[in-house]
Amino acid sequence: xxQVEQSPPDLILQEGANSTLRCNFxxxxxxxxxxxxxPWGQLINLFYIPSGxxxxxRLSATTVATERYSLLYISSSQTTDSGVYFCAVGKANAGKSxxxxxxxxxxxx
Amino acid sequence: xxxxxxxxxxVICKSxxxxxxxxxxxxxxxxxxxxxxxxxxxxLMLMATSNEGSKATYEQGVEKDxxxxxxxxxxxxxxxxxxAHPEDSSFYICSALSIAGGYEQYFGPGTRLTVx
Numbered sequence: 612x613x614q615v616e617q618s619p620p621d622l623i624l625q626e627g628a629n630s631t632l633r634c635n636f637x638x639x640x641x642x643x644x645x646x647x648x649x650p651w652g653q654l655i656n657l658f659y660i661p662s663g664x665x666x667x668x669r670l671s672a673t674t675v676a677t678e679r680y681s682l683l684y685i686s687s688s689q690t691t692d693s694g695v696y697f698c699a700v701g702k703a704n705a706g707k708s709x710x711x712x713x714x715x716x717x718x719x720x
Numbered sequence: 721x722x723x724x725x726x727x728x729x730x731v732i733c734k735s736x737x738x739x740x741x742x743x744x745x746x747x748x749x750x751x752x753x754x755x756x757x758x759x760x761x762x763x764l765m766l767m768a769t770s771n772e773g774s775k776a777t778y779e780q781g782v783e784k785d786x787x788x789x790x791x792x793x794x795x796x797x798x799x800x801x802x803x804a805h806p807e808d809s810s811f812y813i814c815s816a817l818s819i820a821g822g823y824e825q826y827f828g829p830g831t832r833l834t835v836x
Contacts, residue, residue, distance in 0.1 A: 641823050644824065646827070651829075652758070652813075652829070652830045653827075653829045653830065654827040654830075656824075656826070659824040661823070697763065697764070699764075699825070706752055706769065706823065708754075708766070709766070710763045710764045710765075712763045713763055
């Protein structure tokens with residue numbers, strides 16, 4: 612199956628700092644999503660981005676499908692950005708997604 | 721749009737009993753639903769793929785007889801944990817693919833199961 616590697620595993624920032632989270636995957640994919648898991652376990656869908664670049668407020672994401680990686684950018688981080696960020700990828704014929712191990716982000720005031 | 725609900729959100733049951741978790745797509749029809757489990761501080765692991773009107777496809781290592789999945793309609797899939805044991809305690813999350821197409825998965829809020 613597809614291997615998904617996220618880095619860094621842990622990240623500690625001061626409020627206001629910027630950060631970049633990375634997701635590498637081992638095969639071509641048709642589906643790539645970034646999620647933020649909140650303290651209650653709910654997965655918040657940040658981006659559906661199998662290719663290209665998208666922006667939503669302070670967050671943006673870029674997927675370079677040919678090079679099999681995706682980046683999630685968080686600018687001007689806030690304490691509410693703390694939590695675990697997951698990347699999930701999948702192939703069209705399978706439908707299902709494989710999750711990376713996540714990046715745990717802690718933003719300190 | 722694209723809201724998925726799960727019920728219950730939290731359940732405590734005794735060892736040996738069975739518990740059913742429902743996953744519903746509220747504002748769309750789902751051809752396929754997925755069931756994941758997540759242990760503390762770990763990632764989500766796919767348990768099974770559920771297609772409406774057919775048998776679920778289980779991932780390697782997942783016991784079919786223990787985790788019964790039924791996808792009776794285009795908006796409802798259920799996961800029944802049979803003869804639950806404390807090691808089945810986990811966070812169970814479902815997701816759904818829209819019949820309208822595309823590969824974006826919509827996730828439910830999860831169910832926290834504790835087996836005592």
